[in-house]
Each structure stands twice: as structure tokens, then as C-alpha cells.
Amino acid sequence: MTSSPAIQQGVENVQGGLGISVKSVSKYYGRGSQREQVLENLDLDVAAEKFVCLLGRSGCGKSTLLNLVAGLDNPSQGSISTGGRKVGVMFQEDNLFPWLTVGGNIELALKLSHVPRPERAARVADLLETVRLPGLEKLRPHEISGGMRQRVALAKTLAQECSVLLMDEPFGALDAFTREAMHDEIERIWAERRLTILFVTHDAREAVRLADRVIVMATSPGRIDTEIDITFDRPRRSDSAESAGLATELSNHIRRPLR
Numbered sequence: 001m002t003s004s005p006a007i008q009q010g011v012e013n014v015q016g017g018l019g020i021s022v023k024s025v026s027k028y029y030g031r032g033s034q035r036e037q038v039l040e041n042l043d044l045d046v047a048a049e050k051f052v053c054l055l056g057r058s059g060c061g062k063s064t065l066l067n068l069v070a071g072l073d074n075p076s077q078g079s080i081s082t083g084g085r086k087v088g089v090m091f092q093e094d095n096l097f098p099w100l101t102v103g104g105n106i107e108l109a110l111k112l113s114h115v116p117r118p119e120r121a122a123r124v125a126d127l128l129e130t131v132r133l134p135g136l137e138k139l140r141p142h143e144i145s146g147g148m149r150q151r152v153a154l155a156k157t158l159a160q161e162c163s164v165l166l167m168d169e170p171f172g173a174l175d176a177f178t179r180e181a182m183h184d185e186i187e188r189i190w191a192e193r194r195l196t197i198l199f200v201t202h203d204a205r206e207a208v209r210l211a212d213r214v215i216v217m218a219t220s221p222g223r224i225d226t227e228i229d230i231t232f233d234r235p236r237r238s239d240s241a242e243s244a245g246l247a248t249e250l251s252n253h254i255r256r257p258l259r
């Protein structure tokens with residue numbers, strides 16, 4: 001088993017800078033007659049500093065896979081490595097505490113990352129600059145828009161100094177205009193911080209806008225269906241003919257009848 005060429009290739013890549021390595025991962029939920037296989041023998045390598053989107057229908061296991069990579073749950077079989085890199089996670093719902101200010105939320109993340117108290121105010125200000133919300137420390141989450149809350153949630157995740165960022169439909173609840181603005185922001189922050197990003201979406205246009213590589217998942221059980229590299233110049237426009245054409249092709253592929 002361990003002499004499989006594919007697995008040996010993976011090991012070499014880890015040494016050469018793999019951000020995320022998923023090997024022969026299966027995941028089951030439930031027991032006995034209720035046992036359901038959600039992921040089947042999944043292999044996925046994400047090179048360091050790449051932006052990879054996981055695209056697939058609802059229920060194909062995208063969030064399950066992301067949670068396994070995040071270490072929030074364990075695979076039933078197989079193994080996952082992020083090469084010791086620090087991992088941050090961001091979900092569709094912001095993870096802000098409503099009783100803390102924007103600054104207080106970010107400061108808490110810094111405190112949990114053991115940043116000494118005297119350094120925290122300057123770091124909070126820097127992180128708010130990074131997500132283009134300078135000076136908003138004193139506001140409460142309910143006083144800012146959904147898009148701004150997701151920026152603060154991103155600042156809170158970046159406060160952990162992660163180099164691998166896992167994002168589960170982080171902009172899914174935002175309106176189209178705000179989502180486009182967030183695409184520009186995450187692309188800039190990814191490049192500036194040289195992050196490795198695994199980004200879950202069921203929106204093919206979003207995947208084509210952001211990804212170096214799109215992994216398309218098939219369902220029941222969840223597995224990798226196909227992968228494509230996207231080499232269009234950045235920043236991309238979702239409404240350009242080449243992006244729109246590829247997104248339509250991918251959407252049609254996902255919609256096709258299952259075997």
C-alpha cells in the first residue's frame with residue numbers, strides 16, 4: 001500500500017512544500033444500518049501558496065472534507081497533513097461575539113494566540129487596515145454590515161497568523177456586489193500573506209474568479225470527480241467571456257445526471 005507511486009509522489013511533494021495533503025481519506029457517519037459513507041477514498045494535494053476551490057453540489061461532502069482538514073473531526077480512514085502549518089478556518093456565518101466590540105473580537109483572537117497585551121492594540125489596528133476597515137475598533141458587530149462583519153471575521157482568523165486558510169462558503173450570505181468586493185480583498189490578502197487557501201463553494205463563477213485549481217466533487221459518496229487548473233490572468237472579472245464560459249461549463253458538469 002505505502003509503495004503506491006501516487007503516495008510516494010505525495011511524500012516528495014510534502015518535502016517540497018505541500019500546504020495540504022489528504023491521502024486515501026474516507027469518512028462514515030452513523031453506525032450499523034445507519035452507517036453512511038460521506039467521503040470515499042479521497043486524495044488531494046494542495047501546493048503551498050495555491051488558491052484551490054472545492055466545488056460541488058449540496059451534500060457532496062465539501063464541508064465534511066474541510067472540517068477534517070481543519071482537524072475539527074477525524075477521518076474514518078486515511079490521513080491528512082498540513083505539514084505543521086498553522087490552520088485558520090472561516091465559515092459562512094461570522095464568528096464574532098456580539099457583546100464584544102470589533103476591536104475586542106480581534107484582540108481576543110490575539111490573546112488566544114499569546115500576543116502580549118502591550119502589542120495587541122497596534123496589531124488590531126494593522127489587521128483592520130488589512131481588511132480595509134481602519135478605525136472601526138469601537139463599533140459592535142450589530143452596528144456594521146454583513147460584508148463588514150465577514151471582513152472582521154477574516155481579520156480575527158488572520159490574527160492567528162495562520163498560513164493555511166480554510167474557507168467554507170465565506171461569502172455565501174453576501175449580496176453579489178459585496179461578494180465581488182470580497183473576492184478582490186481575499187485575492188489581495190492571499191497574495192500579500194502568501195497563504196494556502198482551500199475555499200469551498202457551490203458557485204462555479206466564484207471558483208473561476210478565485211482559484212488556481214478547481215476540484216470538482218461528485219456526490220454519494222463524496223469523491224473527486226475532476227480537477228482543472230485555471231490560468232487566466234488575475235485579477236479576473238467574473239463577467240469576462242472566458243470566465244463566464246468556463247463557469248457555465250463547470251455548472252453544467254455539476255448538474256449532469258449522476259451515474
Ligand SMILES: Nc1ncnc2c1ncn2[C@@H]1O[C@H](COP(=O)(O)OP(=O)(O)OP(=O)(O)O)[C@@H](O)[C@H]1O
Nearest residue numbers: 029030038056057058059060061062063064065202
Ligand atoms: N455530523 C454529521 N452526522 C451525520 N451526517 C452528516 C454530518 N455532517 C454531514 N453529514 C452528511 O454528510 C453529507 C455531506 O455533508 P456536507 O455538509 O459535508 O456537504 P456539503 O457538500 O458541504 O453541502 P452544502 O453545499 O449543502 O454545504 C450529507 O449527506 C450530510 O447529511
Ligand SMILES: [Mg+2]
Nearest residue numbers: 062063064168
Ligand atoms: Mg457545506
